[in-house]
Amino acid sequence: MDFAFDARTEELRARLLAFMDEYVYPAEQVAHEQRARLASPWQDPPVVEELKAEARRQGLWNLFLPDAEYGAGLTNLQYAPLAEITGRSPQLAPTATNCAAPDTGNMEVLAQFGDERQKKQWLQPLLAGEIRSAFAMTEPEVASSDATNITTHIERASDGTDEYVITGRKWYISGAMHPDCQIFIVMGKTDPDGADIRRQQSMVLVPRDTPGVTVERAMQVFGYEDHYHGGHAEVVFDHARVPVSNLIGEEGGGFAIAQARLGPGRIHHCMRLIGMAERAIELMCRRAVSRTAFGKALAQQGVVQNWIADARVQVEQLRLLVLKTAWLMDTVGNKGAHTEIQAIKIATPRTVVGILDRAIQLHGAGGVSQDFPLAELYAGARTLMLADGPDEVHQRSLARRELKKYL
Template sequence: MDFAFDARTEELRGKLLAFMDEYVYPAEAVAEEQRARLASPWDTPAVVGELKAEARRQGLWNLFLPDSEYGAGLTNLQYAPLAEITGRSPHLAPTALNCAAPDTGNMEVLTQFGDEQQKKQWLEPLLAGEIRSAFAMTEPEVASSDATNITTRIERSSDGSDEYVITGRKWYISGAMNPDCKIFIVMGKTDPEGSDIRRQQSMVLVPRDTPGVEVRRAMQVYGYEDHSHGGHAEVVFHQARVPVTNLVGEEGGGFAIAQARLGPGRIHHCMRLIGMAERAIELMCRRAVSRTAFGKPLAQQGVVQNWIADARVSVEQLRLLVLKTAWMMDTVGNKGAHTEIQAIKIATPRTVVDILDKAVQLHGAGGVSQDFPLAELWASARTLKLADGPDEVHQRSLAHREIKKYV
């Protein structure tokens, strides 16, 4: 593995760093001010549209998508340092570049598994940033970390019409509160009695305005409603009907599609988490040199020095592990990099939560306030110990493969 960034990555890094300094960081406060004046907190502040237009003008658009027909055509290794930069402003920068979850994963699904009509109707406007989307998998009544538990039913209509009938309840469906969210990718069971528990599930496209689709409420995350990401909604499907042509891939292919979607999603989260940690270190250092306690600057307090040093060491370790994982995904595929993907999924949120916790502590009361981004960053990072599979599921799977070598 070559540790140097190639010429294209360096060019894009330079453009993106300048874009962050000139446009994104100044827009953070503007977005909050505009949101306070909107008719609904779920509407998108005007400055976000301005950022998207500028990012697209500069060619900083759809960087996440390796398929050059639809996206920037970057490898995971090329995209990693770019996603890290956007992680420094995770509630604004990814959206500005059309690189925000869950749209990224949904575009990947449609690119790989959608038919031509589905791509034209839904992928193209997503790629253009004209609409948003949601991925409806997690359910409140079951342990959704085991996707075979999902209870939502996707049944063929019994009245002779060529339709699926969807019945079920989902929650923490990211982005669903945003009025620009026009399409759900819904995972449910088409063959609940099938002998292969990993072939019981399918995915279908359900337009948000489909009769029987109820976006019931926004779920909070540590007290935050996460307006910038379109919330995390509870969604109920009351016998919602869609044409069978809305099936993504094949019947019984839902579990495999979910796994294909979640691999890139996990590494993208980890890339951005490193950027969040870098922002935390910057804020820690600025605070340490500007505040005095017990007769000397915080920067001269031994415990503060230890926090900053440990944070730097941890970030450098994480970055190397994430870059190695990206390189392996590019060279041996997602399956070949399974262990590394799980390793970063375990290590990165855990470590970044600790760094952010120290940054909050260093800022005192300010650290838990709205005057600094640390509390919201902490909530986001802590949530990623659950998202895309809780740490314990990945630890169990990784340990099983390690032990298997010796059995």
């Protein structure tokens, strides 16, 4: 395994770091002030469009897509250090570079499984950053950590029309509150009584303006509405009808598509989390050398030194594990990297939560305020212990794979 950055990665890293310093970090406070004056809290502040235009001009656009036909054509190993950099400002940088979830996963689904009409109608405007999208899988009435539990029905219309009728309730549907969100990828059951529980589900494209689709409310995350990700909504599908041609792939293929979507999504989250941890370490160090307590700079307090040292060790460990996972995904595929994908999904959020917690503690009251990004970073990192499968599900699967060697 050689994790040295190649020439293209080094060149993109340099450009992206300069973009962050020159445009993104200065825009954080500007965006906060602009948002307070918007007619709708779900609109993007004007500075976001300025950032997107500059990122496109500099060629820092769609970096996440390995398919060169649609994206930058980078491998996972090449993209990892770039995603880490954007993770330092997760509210602005991923959106500015068109590398923000859930659009990234939805674009990957359409690129891999969509037909030509679906790609033209939905993938192309997503790649151009002209629209936003949402992925509707999680449901409030069942334990969605087991995706086979979903109850949303996708049924063939009984009146002879070539349509699906969709009925169900979803929640924490990221991106659904954004005014530019025009399309949902909805997972539901087309064969609820099928013998194979992993072939009961399908995915269909449902335009947001489809009659019967109601975005009922925004769901908060630790009190935050997560405007930059287009919010998280509770959505009702009440006999919403779409053409059968809106099916993605084949009937019964929804579970497999979900797994294909979530693999890259999990590693992208972990890459960005490392950037969040690096931002936290930087803030810790700046705070430690600028504040005095009990006659000494905080940087001279043994406990603070331990926090900073431990954080550095932990980040270096996580980065190596994420890079190994990215390398395996590139060389043996997502299935071959299954153990490592689960390992980073377990280890990265919980470790970064710990680092952020200590950074908040070091900042005192400022750490939980809006004057520093730490509280919002903490909320985002803690949520990732649930998103894309809770830790316990990955631990269960990983343990079973380990035990299988001895059974």
